[in-house]
Amino acid sequence: MEHPMAMPSPFPSGSWTPEGSQGSVDTASGSMKWAKPLDWVVAKPTIKQLYIDEKKTLKQVMAIMEIQHNFYATPKMYKSKFKQWNISKSFKPREVLAVLQAAEDRQAAGKASRIVVRGKEVDLDWVKDYIKRKRAKSARVVFGEHFRALNMDIDKMDKVICRTPSPSPQPSLKPPAALSQTEELLHTVSLYINGAFSGGQWFVDRKGCCRSRKGRRGNFFFLDLWDRLDMASNLMDKSEPVDLVNILNPAFVYLNDIIREEDPRSFPFLLGCFEVLRHRGRTDLMGSFLRYTAQLAARILGPEHPHSRIWKHTLAVFLSSASDSNDGAALGHSDFLEQLYFLLLDRYKAQPKRAAELEIGVYNDYCESVLDLKDLETQESTIRRHLATIEADYPPQRASGSAGTLPSCELAFLRHRHATAVKNLCLSQGRFQEAEEAMDSLREHGDWDGALALQNRGDVRLEMGDFEAAEGYFRAASGLVDNHSLFRDEGWIGMVFEKLEEVLERRGQTEEAREVRRVRAERVERLGRERVESETAGRLAEGEGNWMTETRGRLPLLLLRGDDGSG
Template sequence: MATSSVFSARRRTSPGDSDDTDMSFPRCAPGRRIPSSEWEKIRPVITKLYQEEKRPLKEVMEVLEREHGFTATVKMYKSRIWKWGLDKKLKSDEVLAILILRTEREAQGKISEFTIRGQPVDLDNINRYIRRNPGLVARFRAGVVPSIQTTLEVQCRTPSPTPSHHSLPPPKEISNVEQVLNLFRDYFDTSFTSGIWNHEYNGDCVSLRPGDRSVELFERVVASFGLVNRSMMRKDEISISTLLTPAFESLKEIIASESPVFAVRTAFLLWYLHRFHKEDLLHIVMNYLAGLVPIVLGHDHPMTRIWKIIGSQDFSDHYELSTRLYSSLVPLFEERIGFANSLTTILYCDHIDCLVHHGQTAESLSVATQYRTRAEATKLRHPWLRELAILQTGIMCNAKTAEGKIEEAMQCLQTLKDWDLDEEQQAGMNVQLGNYGYQMGDFSLAIDCFREASRLITASQGDERIHLTCLANLESALRKSGEADEAAQVHELRLRRLSDFAKETGTFANLPESCAAAVSPGGGYSWDAQQVSDWHWSEDGHGSAMPTLGLT
């Protein structure tokens, strides 16, 4: 099994989704204090862009700097947004406070509406948060109370007598989500029991078919999606269909192998495409797979029934289904195949990634710590278990970076040297150290780290996606250092290797004859630059993202 670390081949999010680094994020001189009067002048603009138009913080900052000449640090923006009550994300303590108030008032037969720092709260969002975070209910039952500050910020009152939309029947998507959850649980339970897959408790879990390449193929599929986006952002002269067509061909072989990888990573595919490719690839891939799965597996196969639901144009709860799948499948996998099984580790890592890329930094660190503790308690030392340690370290590094403590993040990253990292992972660690050097303005350090990463990945003939990320970052650092000629050479090398990667993936995707009826949509799709969103792993730069090298 290929590794799945921040620094290895099996990172679920690819380098294209973050455009290699967050080097372009707007910054202002550290230590500059901005008077409240200046903030109040541009408050309506920030409110409109961030809250009403739901734009990412990075984009809001760019608009303010470009159109209003206003610059401030990410930390300043976050502090002011919190103070104004414009936060997009619910906090655990806030939901706990609402849960306590609502329970008390319901016992008195009272209807309630809530506000957080003066902003109305959607009870549907509260209910979804509670469903996705069962630990919150445990805290409530244990009598845990929120902080005094949170208690003061959460207000409750009886609404005016108007028809309540909460009395309406649940939307169709909710019943579909429940149906898919049941189908997945039954499918995995039956597969583990009947021996459809070759699995060993706390060992591996693979298809019974010899030569199954699903892990590598799936990584190449998602890497291709990310590389498409990065190429568009950088205006690289490369055919988009050259990257996409092999990806769709690879999906055919993955499905035909009846590997557990396709089933277990469906949750990842849902939130990943919804998070990074909502405006383009999401519906293309969903429609394609909804048509492909019954052709390959037959109309009575459980996965066909699942994809008939989630591949329909009416289905929209991709993220909610993903989070509920993790809550449902993690306990099942731990019981049936063990904490240290390779498939359980894939599920663990995908769940952590989902939390990270939706801004839930604290929860992602907590979950990563829990999963790592459970796996290491088995006393087994499978290579894939290193991924949890690297993932957890990556989250801690990012938290320090968000606080402006880059040197501490570098020290934290260096602790990974205590692990037996392979050359790919060492290369990835050097890329991240180079990124830190770049952010500190130490371009010499950045260039040295990127070159060492390139040497390691070349010597090991390792994953090409790490090399492409390394070359892209090296090119940027060289240009910053005034070495334009060498930067141009690196640029040409990167494009050649990108083209070679696409050709290799096309060769690697060996299509079984039984799948020939399904046609890849990659070749006929028209792309234009306006379709490419401004991808960054989080809405506000380093604050809640993993280290900037992320590979699938």
């Protein structure tokens, strides 16, 4: 339900509020925190506009950044960044001479001149005044003769570009500093998060959940939306007949609420969904949903709303990456995503009141999008360290695995992710017993986690060629898949059924394998028939029920022979 104080983001698109800046003053200790690499990325457009476009001195820029943005850096740091960014107010004498020579050559050819050096247009009157002041006319002649003697292309010297002037452009409110799409995205995300918190649109409630004042109904659709994308992407190459349109249609419906409410988790979650589709080579499916999301945000919130601009830049970045399939581009895209997720986590953690469920959830999204592509040892060690930090920062207040305790559920997902990383690492090293035991600790957290632990043992036995034991574990896991309906993961459930079907086929139990296939197909078909009913969805948003429980499937008895993994 929408909060009566709901409102659009209360900050202008070009502002940058100081909340969350890592270059801020530590009020507890009274010491300054110098700008970190990520802070420079976010502040770059503001600094360039002040220094280049508004022609302020370095001292003035530093004062503005400190007072208005809590951004602290030394003159040496600024100059180092200016060199790295290739921005400068002055030109080298050689560049000045090259500019004047180019202008004279084009004037002799009867061409109007618009000359650009290092991305900045040059005022020819200023160049002439400079020559007079420096009394460098003789030097100009000497250099000019030198250029002609070498028969060099003046347009390419010292990054001097000569163009015929275009018609005067229409006035624009966009920042004049040219930024890449990735820089624009990082900058806009930082503006958006800081503005949403400082303006009161996002707040942390008494349960420690970070919410939007526009409502939270869309938040409850996250998992089912991913279920549908996951299942559709996995079924697109299958020979079995499936109704992909009906499976995916509700996902488009969910996006309306998700975009309208601007939940703090929505962008990192959807970003992770689209990136996983990209990993799987489903750029067609990713592109369709990403375009729709960007168009939907512009229609609901307005094209200049920060959230709309975030999706506009995200679409451009993803499509650019999808069109360039070489390894270097893929590495660059992964590095950028890692930077983006670290920025999200950095800004969320910097708020006066932190939200465990949001931070853990975003870290899980980071793992799906970026960390899962790294080597197994890096995955295991990274998640282990982060899990230890989270557990130290947020000691559990309720029993883990409680369906109504979001932080505990997010923490359970992170524990499962670490256990999976341990299992995969042990399997790769042939340490089968350790791999088999890797996820047993999850069983104490409830039926859902217990099913994951059983599935893990089945995976290990399948890898070892022990099909009888694998069958028992997969049967036991199948019997628990619907016990935790609020967090039903149809993609995972389908995988368990598929593996059970595989071991049954290997053991010659053809009829039972066919029955498992039928059950799996029924679940897919039922998912395609489900529709989002506004009334039941509204009750779900208020915590009164779960519309998914009405369509829970019943497994045939042959899948439930034993509850301890026995056949």
